[in-house]
Amino acid sequence: MKLNIMSTTPVEQIKERLSITDVALSYIKLEKAGSNYKARCPFHNERTPSFFISPARGTYHCFGCNRGGDIFSFVEEIEGVDFASALKTLADKAGVELRAVDPKLKSEYERLYSVLEEATRFFENSLGANPSAKEYLAKRGLNVGTIADWRLGYADTNWSTLYDVLKRKGFTDEEIEKAGLSVLGNRGHYDRFRGRIMFPLSNTIGRVVGFSGRLFDAPSKGEAAKYVNTPETPLYHKSSVLYGYDKAKRAMLQSNTAILVEGQVDLLMAHQAGTFNTVALSGTALTADHLQMIKRFSDSLIVALDGDDAGLNASERAFRLAISLGIDVKVARLPKDVDPADLIAKDKDEWNKVIKEAHHIVDFVLSSIRERKLDEPAFRREVGKRVIPYIAEISNKIDQAHFVGKVANELKVAEEHVWEEVKKLPNMPAIEDTIKGIEKPNISRRNKIRATIAGITSWQEGIKNPLIDPKTLRERYDALARTYDLMEIDLVPPEEKEKMILVFENNYNDEKKLSREVDELFINLELDCLEEKFERTMRKLKEMEEKGEIEKTGELFKECQEISKSINNLKNSRH
Template sequence: MIDRATIDKIMDATNIVDVVSEFVSLRKAGVNYKGLCPFHDDKTPSFMVSPSKQICHCFACGEGGNAINFLMKHEQITYPEALRWLAKKYNIEVEERELTAEEQKEQGDRESMFIVNEWACQYFHTILQQDVDGMAIGKQYFRSRGIRDDIISKFKLGFALTKRDALLEEARRKGYKDEYLVKTGLCYTGEHGTYDRFAGRAIFPWFNVSGKVVAFGGRKLDAATKGVQQKYVNSPDSEIYHKDHELYGIYQAKKAIVKCDCVYMVEGYTDVIAMHQCGLENVVANSGTALSIYQIRMLHRFTQNIVLLYDGDAAGIHAAMRGTDMLLQEGMNVKVLLLPDGDDPDSFSRKHTAEEFRKYIDDHQTDFIQFKTDLLLKGVNDPLRRAEAINSIVRSVSVIPDSIVRSTYLTDCSRRLGVDEHTLITQTNKFIAQEREKPTTERPQDVQAPDAQTTSANDVAFAVQVNATAEVERLLIQQVVRHGEEIIFDDLETEDGQTVSMNVAQYVDYEFGCDELSFAEPLYNTILHEAVEHSANAGFRAEAYFTQHPDVNISQLATRLAIDNYQLGRGFEMKHSGHTLRQRVQHLMLDYRYIIVGERLKTINQQLKTSAGDMEKLRELMKAYMDTSKIYQELGRQLGRN
């Protein structure tokens, strides 16, 4: 467990811009930073990071919070895991006692699997570096591929001993459970027992975008691959690893991708490693699987520009073709580079210097139109086949979401293909219309459209009333979060005749107490009570306190309340004084009372309609109605309403 003092030390050292930049490409926007939101399919930058408030927020999907909230949501990790991540980043020592059995259970399988994978990664790497067989067999293999020692360390490459249960025995000796060795895929259970999955193989660990080991790839060494179809064995899908969600090399590449504003997509592990050795670090691999929407969206957080760098054989051409439309549909700018037939990035890099490799890439990459034109129309004279090829190119253009980019490509297509631009536009519109006419997924069962025959005017009126109440409550608690500690009354006279000074939180709490009111939303009440409780503390700042709150729900709510939906330039910013803040809070309290009293009037009115035969009750209700009406009218007068 991590103590409070260490947590405070971690939070004091944390810079949210540094943290978010690990996963999202940010650009300066006034006093803040903006980027594509990593939590939804963001086409335009809607994710704002505020260094002054130390919070982030997406104006489109509403996700956000402090650095810990961001890490928990983005990496799907627990609160303690997020703290450890930050402690590691800022070199803060975290001393923890050994967890009890109950605490280990609470941490869950995910954390246990990450711990086992981290240990296995170090185990394989140590075998490669220090074991006699590891150095003689494993290291010799990597060196035969031209892989330098610094690259071996950078990618934590390793070697698994040929003994079928070497890792299993060592893991048991270290106290790791068979359950997690099997769940991670490091071992498998057969008819005669449990065995190592990667025995006798060169090991390539998979790191996710935050640097956690999620899986492994193991390659049979060259001498053992004759007649063997399956050279590579990969970890099976698990709770922490889904192959179509991950990209090999993303952790080592993400900073270079942002710096270069471009990413190279290759096919295999050794292709990534070879390009790193050439000094091209902005490279990832999808390792033989079809490019998925999850992988594309991960890359889109860092850049919009991608170069598909594949072998020039039939398989490489097919891989480039099948990924192009998906990339275009997600708003990526796509270029393609096919290496000379028979070469992949690994073999090509070994035949050329790093400078020659970089020059070849710069000189030979083409946009997707040229790639498809060369591929589909080269040597084609048959009119029907030519029409099919042009249709394929236009269909690719039609999926581009940005209409200006789409129009620019169509103009370029018209020039290159010798086809009238108006004809291409017409065909593009047909493809777009066809896509729109495809059946959409059914509406979720828990979000049913209202039935027009059963929705009454009273239902609508009630919904409007509820929304009005909720909005005033939100605005009130927003003032508590933003300005809770600010004094707005120096000489407020209370009901018992005392003169006191009050800040925003104390005033709202006092007014609620006078009328026995409370927020309908429980979190609002928690925030109000904590703001009042800490008001006397020197240096207390409500906004900083609640946006950095250890309760994730409170910190996320406070973040939403602390952020303005519209960012004004400095010359247009609205300044507030103690006087204007007091007026705003008082007006909101009057609004809240006005709504509450209005609701009471409606309740009494309903009771009058149902009590026609009881004269005694009618008299009581009429008196209550008149008294409440006077209060309602007085509140309306103060608010300037009829």
């Protein structure tokens, strides 16, 4: 029997070629659990695996945070991207060609990605035409392959070279500025990056979201900042970008270890030396978001900052949080005043030795305090201030007891005294309090449903032979909007509609399938509104009971019964 491949959607073709197990294995460690697989959830912090994958159904579900779905939602969640980006990523992986999208319908994000890609190519070409910049990089130890693979570039000293090129390519002033590439001055727009070696900064799937520019040719006497980074933009958020993460995550997964360095050249030299599990801070502080990214692929973090205590001290709180997440934090002891790039350029074997002999952070800090030759009271104060907080965050009781014993021995005191100090300290806040937690329901869920209905309506209105009458869709939505005071469907942002159009164009080509999906959307939207109304009425009921308003309480009780009945009827309508 011949399969009619042309009749299947790209989504279906991708699912035929890629299993949920194959996709998940490229991100997390899986253990066999009967006919299924289990793992520690990559979306929230946990010590006992509650994340399960069903190869037969092609789905995943976490019983800890209640997230679940298929390969597309998995990539959306773990990469922090929308469906369109997940679709493109998996299509490339599966070798499936997506239908062309009219450039006019490209979302704002896609336009920003495009302008950044054009800027990257421009900087690459400019570097190729600048012998002195290439010579500088070669002197730092970077070879031609590394420079090409990491797409290094050069921004010349002129005021608006890049801006002029991008304008000729059809990008608007707003797009160029919004991407962080230009600045609006008294005389118009000028290039943010001038006279700099350019390092493209990528998101988790390797798309350029910004740049870090290292001063090479000072364009004017007044500009002396050694590094200039892209400011916060719709695509670039410094607290959630680690330089090299997109290339390092597979090696991090395989080795169960991440190496953290400070700068871009440190990172490039580390990868050139074969330590492919290295990521860099790139001029930003280590954040909870960064730690959560590292935790997805590894349980161990080796810190290889410059050969002094400054970087370590500045990131003390972050390392405490890392330990509280169950990450084993170690410190590589670099020679004083030597950064990783210089060490690797001088002796690659010495770099590998330093990484291999990295010490647990408690041992490292204890040793560094001891080397300062403090008197006994000052030594005890420093240990209490800098070492005890790390021990307090260790969740493994055996490891914790080991370090308590070590500190007691160093201080020449009984272990119970150290335990007392450990127990006095509050633990770090839960990771959910420190970074973006799970998306709250109700309003965000309702917005998503509304955007989906708006996207389907726009899609059907824009094609010659619609699968569903768009007028009927509008009438159904308007009826709910009047009842529950919802926002008009035409007020949904265009970029949200375009995203949904892409989703449904590539996922639905059958009238029955689309009709079922639409019915489910309207049921979910009304259920969401009714459940919120029920909660609101229950709060009023409780308030009236407390005030002793018997008549009002009775009315509200009846209203709650009616809403509950409507909810049950709506749920039963699915069967």
